Amino acid sequence: MPYTVQGVVARTKGAPVELVDVVVPDPGPGEAVVDVRACGVCHTDLHYREGGISDDYPFLLGHEAAGVVSAVGEGVTNVAVGDTVVLNWRAVCGQCRACKRGEPQYCFATFNAAQPMTLTDGTPLSAALGIGAFAEKTLVHAGQCTKVDPDVDPAVAGLLGCGVMAGIGAAVNTAPVRRGQTVAVIGCGGVGCAAVAGAVLAGARRIIAIDLDEKKLAWARELGATHTVCSRGMGEDEVVAAIQERTDGVGADVVIDAVGRPETWRQAFYGRDLAGTVVLVGVPTPDMELQIPLLDVFGRGGALKSSWYGDCLPERDFPALLELFRDGRLPLDAFVSERVALTDVEAAFATMSRGEVLRSVVVLDGAAGSSAAGSAGATAGAVA
The missing domain is CATH 3.40.50.720 (NAD(P)-binding Rossmann-like Domain)
Known part of the structure; x- marks a missing residue:
């Protein structure tokens, strides 16, 4: 059964974002559902809201995120239920000409989830950078999940998902x-x-x-x-x-x-x-x-x-940078200017536009709230 959670959506160009119910499907083959713990507020999300990326509204915003895998689909081997992960928007395919010539950081055929998340009326949502993490749960391709140390503050770890890594x-x-x-x-x-x-x-x-x-x-x-x-x-x-x-x-x-x-x-x-x-x-x-x-x-x-995304390889770079942070050699926590709730995304856009923060970070406490049917689906979806 699908999950019904709260998520931040941009319905039309330039309109204020809305916190609405979002339907997250059970993960299909190669996919994972992630309970979002934290998600940075990035200029790219504002560009989506303003129509600067595409006009494929409505958008489910948010992409600079860390969370915990709560369900995986068939064939997923790189992560398991309970893993702490940072999400990335360039999950390499391993098969394109860039990957085959040993330059996967330039992968020309990166993966996203095959299934769309939707509004409750069935309207498909375009997930920002294939992630859509201003939500209690999100559906991604498993290759977009990079396993990291669970003891690192998710508000810090999630920033590697976009701007800081770039x-x-x-x-x-x-x-x-x-x-x-x-x-x-x-x-x-x-x-x-x-x-x-x-x-x-x-x-x-x-x-x-x-x-x-x-x-x-x-x-x-x-x-x-x-x-x-x-x-x-x-x-x-x-x-x-x-x-x-x-x-x-x-x-x-x-x-x-x-x-x-x-x-x-x-x-x-x-x-x-x-x-x-x-x-x-x-x-x-x-x-x-x-x-x-x-x-x-x-x-x-x-x-x-x-x-492109700092020419990074998430599996190589995310854990290495977080280790440097733990060792006191890279002050990633300095980028977290404030912590806000899902209800504060529109205000965070304004704060960011005024240049008052390096990063506002949306923080979600505990596991995502979901319907009883959605909770049952977590068990079923977790079986590969």
């Missing part, structure tokens, strides 16, 4: 930053600050944080930035000059654009040293276009990269 991975995996290098990070929200933390982890000797907001620059300093630049009122050339002034006049070895706009990408391009690396991890909107002299691309050399 930023750390941009520095550690995509660039990759090497010990002793200089790094500049443009945009110091959650992803940019995570890139700062990743650069520290990689051993960068100088880390320059650039943002319009002094509060975000203060966060970056707390996470290890050695220099900061408030770019409010500055032109592109002035930002480039500020990077060069802090890198012995030559530019940074690596510049990470965590904003994803043409002007910030150009700042990154010209703010790096000759043969330096640009990493784009901020997500542009479909209407954005970039113009740059092709001769400059040739003449400056180096590498121009885009970072």
